[in-house]
Amino acid sequence: MGIINKLSIGILTIVILSSVFAPLISPYDPLKIDLDSIKQPPSFKHPFGTDNKGRDILSRVIYGGRVSLCVAAVAGILSLAIGLFVGLLAGYYGGRLDMGIMAIVDLILAFPSLLLAIGISVIFPPGIYTVMIAIASVGWASFARVIRGYVLTIREMSFIEAAISIGCSDIRIILKHLLPQCVSLCLVFLGLRLGGYILTESALSFLGLGAQPPEPTWGSMISHNRVYISSASWMVFFPGLAIAITTVSLNIIGDLLRDKFDVRLKA
Amino acid sequence: MIAYILKRLSLSIPLLLGITFITFALIKSLPGDPVLSLVGERASPQAMEQIRKEIGTNRPFIAQYIGYLRLLMKGQMGRSYFTNRPVMSDLIEKFPNTLKLALGAMIFAIPIGFLLGLTAALNQGRWADRAASLISIGGISLPVFWIGLILMSVFAMKFRWLPPSGTGDIRYLILPAITLGLPSSASIARVARTTVFDILGQPFIKAVRAKGIRESGIIFRHVLRNVMIPLVTIIGLDFGSYLNGAVLTETIFGYNGIGRFTMEGIIKRDYPVVMGMLLFGAVVFIVINMIMDIIYHYIDPRLRIYGHNK
Numbered sequence: 001m002g003i004i005n006k007l008s009i010g011i012l013t014i015v016i017l018s019s020v021f022a023p024l025i026s027p028y029d030p031l032k033i034d035l036d037s038i039k040q041p042p043s044f045k046h047p048f049g050t051d052n053k054g055r056d057i058l059s060r061v062i063y064g065g066r067v068s069l070c071v072a073a074v075a076g077i078l079s080l081a082i083g084l085f086v087g088l089l090a091g092y093y094g095g096r097l098d099m100g101i102m103a104i105v106d107l108i109l110a111f112p113s114l115l116l117a118i119g120i121s122v123i124f125p126p127g128i129y130t131v132m133i134a135i136a137s138v139g140w141a142s143f144a145r146v147i148r149g150y151v152l153t154i155r156e157m158s159f160i161e162a163a164i165s166i167g168c169s170d171i172r173i174i175l176k177h178l179l180p181q182c183v184s185l186c187l188v189f190l191g192l193r194l195g196g197y198i199l200t201e202s203a204l205s206f207l208g209l210g211a212q213p214p215e216p217t218w219g220s221m222i223s224h225n226r227v228y229i230s231s232a233s234w235m236v237f238f239p240g241l242a243i244a245i246t247t248v249s250l251n252i253i254g255d256l257l258r259d260k261f262d263v264r265l266k267a
Numbered sequence: 268m269i270a271y272i273l274k275r276l277s278l279s280i281p282l283l284l285g286i287t288f289i290t291f292a293l294i295k296s297l298p299g300d301p302v303l304s305l306v307g308e309r310a311s312p313q314a315m316e317q318i319r320k321e322i323g324t325n326r327p328f329i330a331q332y333i334g335y336l337r338l339l340m341k342g343q344m345g346r347s348y349f350t351n352r353p354v355m356s357d358l359i360e361k362f363p364n365t366l367k368l369a370l371g372a373m374i375f376a377i378p379i380g381f382l383l384g385l386t387a388a389l390n391q392g393r394w395a396d397r398a399a400s401l402i403s404i405g406g407i408s409l410p411v412f413w414i415g416l417i418l419m420s421v422f423a424m425k426f427r428w429l430p431p432s433g434t435g436d437i438r439y440l441i442l443p444a445i446t447l448g449l450p451s452s453a454s455i456a457r458v459a460r461t462t463v464f465d466i467l468g469q470p471f472i473k474a475v476r477a478k479g480i481r482e483s484g485i486i487f488r489h490v491l492r493n494v495m496i497p498l499v500t501i502i503g504l505d506f507g508s509y510l511n512g513a514v515l516t517e518t519i520f521g522y523n524g525i526g527r528f529t530m531e532g533i534i535k536r537d538y539p540v541v542m543g544m545l546l547f548g549a550v551v552f553i554v555i556n557m558i559m560d561i562i563y564h565y566i567d568p569r570l571r572i573y574g575h576n577k
Contacts (some may be wrong), residue, residue: 004401027559056326107282112510115529115548122533122541125291195408203515206412208534219410226519229425240413255404 005256008249009200014045019065030063031214049234051225057235060216061242067210067217068246071131072197076190083143084186088174090144091151101144108141109205109258114138117200121209130210131204135197146189147182154181191257195250202243218243272557279553286549287339289330290542344543349535354543357528364434365517365524369509371444372451378456380452384459385486390477391464399456406453411512415446415519432521443520447512451505458501459494466493495566503559510548 004137028046028220034054042049048057049184090101108116124130154160163173204210204218213220219237225235319325326334338345344354380403387399419442424429430439466472467490477484513526521527525544532540 004397045347087306096491108283111552112508112548114514115545118514119290119293119541121543147540150508198410199410202410203412206515207518207530222413222416229416233295233420236413236416236420240417243331243410243413244408245559247410248405251404
């Protein structure tokens with residue numbers, strides 16, 4: 001699978017770089033309305049064509065990547081932070097605390113995640129912060145579950161027993177002995193999850209719950225342009241292609257990381 | 268068996284109570300005064316106080332919550348703010364459509380996912396395996412709403428083989444069912460691949476091989492049987508994800524099911540509808556989990572569910 005792996009790393013690098021340097025590389029202003037060139041098919045001037053208001057789709061896709069990647073990254077880090085904290089506590093202390101926490105985790109995992117995220121994003125005004133909160137408030141549960149399971153196994157190892165026997169405090173054991181053991185697991189799991197977060201972000205934007213117009217996002221571009229699908233299919237095709245290649249590459253890289261670090265993920 | 272089902276049902280009551288409480292608290296914490304939107308800006312304070320008393324929003328939170336539970340016990344979920352129809356009757360009308368869609372998606376996803384996974388496992392490391400795993404990664408990664416729109420533009424608008432949207436006979440079901448089933452066929456393929464591969468490595472397969480049974484006999488009589496359990500699990504879990512997917516798929520295809528109903532409720536901020544659907548989603552989940560446990564009992568005699576705990 002050498003070529004496919006390299007290809008996905010390359011694609012992801014391009015997507016990340018083009019989002020970071022969007023103002024430098026995008027050929028047009030993504031918000032600039034140009035009524036002289038509406039619904040133009042892909043050409044040299046507009047590689048991805050233009051939309052119903054004459055805006056350049058390539059530029060909008062590049063700027064949309066900023067939103068998607070940013071939301072997925074923040075949501076991922078938030079989920080990781082909450083899940084790590086909760087998972088360490090539940091795994092280390094066990095008992096009633098563990099039971100209580102895992103009951104909540106199971107409740108969240110049992111529920112259709114998109115519906116839950118939709119439910120949460122209804123409460124707050126739509127926007128990227130709402131999407132981040134919605135994804136993270138569902139996402140932390142799977143992190144907590146994996147980390148708790150891992151902590152349960154390493155807690156029984158002799159180095160933890162040794163640490164307890166020389167009188168280390170609970171906080172010291174958690175921070176200095178358990179936390180470093182969880183780092184590779186956390187990174188691998190984050191890698192496996194990010195693709196899903198991008199999908200959720202684009203689904204929420206598609207449903208109108210994400211970043212609001214005129215700011216372009218991949219999901220909202222598809223949603224607004226879908227009425228033109230039979231006359232100007234590029235308006236829908238390219239934003240979707242951007243989502244597709246990003247999530248496919250992320251998932252391939254996630255699998256690669258998992259195999260490389262050889263962590264057992266029993267979620 | 269009946270005792271077991273009753274026990275499971277009683278265990279799910281706290282879960283349901285928790286969900287009703289959360290949805291109720293969420294709705295109550297939303298900004299905006301329903302009385303104000305009912306009577307308009309110019310109503311006198313006395314009239315507003317009167318209406319508050321009538322619909323009971325001046326009561327303490329817990330009393331209102333208990334009132335809501337009473338309503339639910341009567342099998343009602345309130346009325347939509349916009350159509351003024353009971354949420355329950357909309358649900359009864361639309362749920363069969365979503366169920367049809369979900370079944371259609373399963374009919375598409377199970378054979379395809381299973382064959383893909385089986386092919387991959389039997390050709391581990393070869394090109395067929397690589398191709399199958401690439402397809403299944405694609406199925407998990409591609410956005411449902413995009414695939415749906417592309418299928419629609421190709422098969423409904425370009426070739427005009429199938430209707431682009433609406434609800435009706437089986438022709439209206441094909442495109443949405445494929446769209447909805449695609450991600451789950453990918454996850455079924457992944458699970459099938461790893462389990463078939465694990466089973467092929469076990470000693471009893473070696474013993475069967477040593478007896479000289481043909482390879483096809485090994486696959487059909489020994490491997491397939493053991494793959495059933497993880498497969499049922501993943502199919503059950505996917506059924507839940509159909510509720511996710513149904514929101515998107517039904518919105519795209521204009522399909523008259525509960526997914527689109529929920530979505531319209533969200534967009535119009537029609538809270539009784541949103542609350543009712545969240546609660547209904549939880550109920551569906553509990554029921555599916557229970558059905559799965561009962562199926563386990565039949566396909567694997569090792570997992571006796573009554574008699575002892577787990």
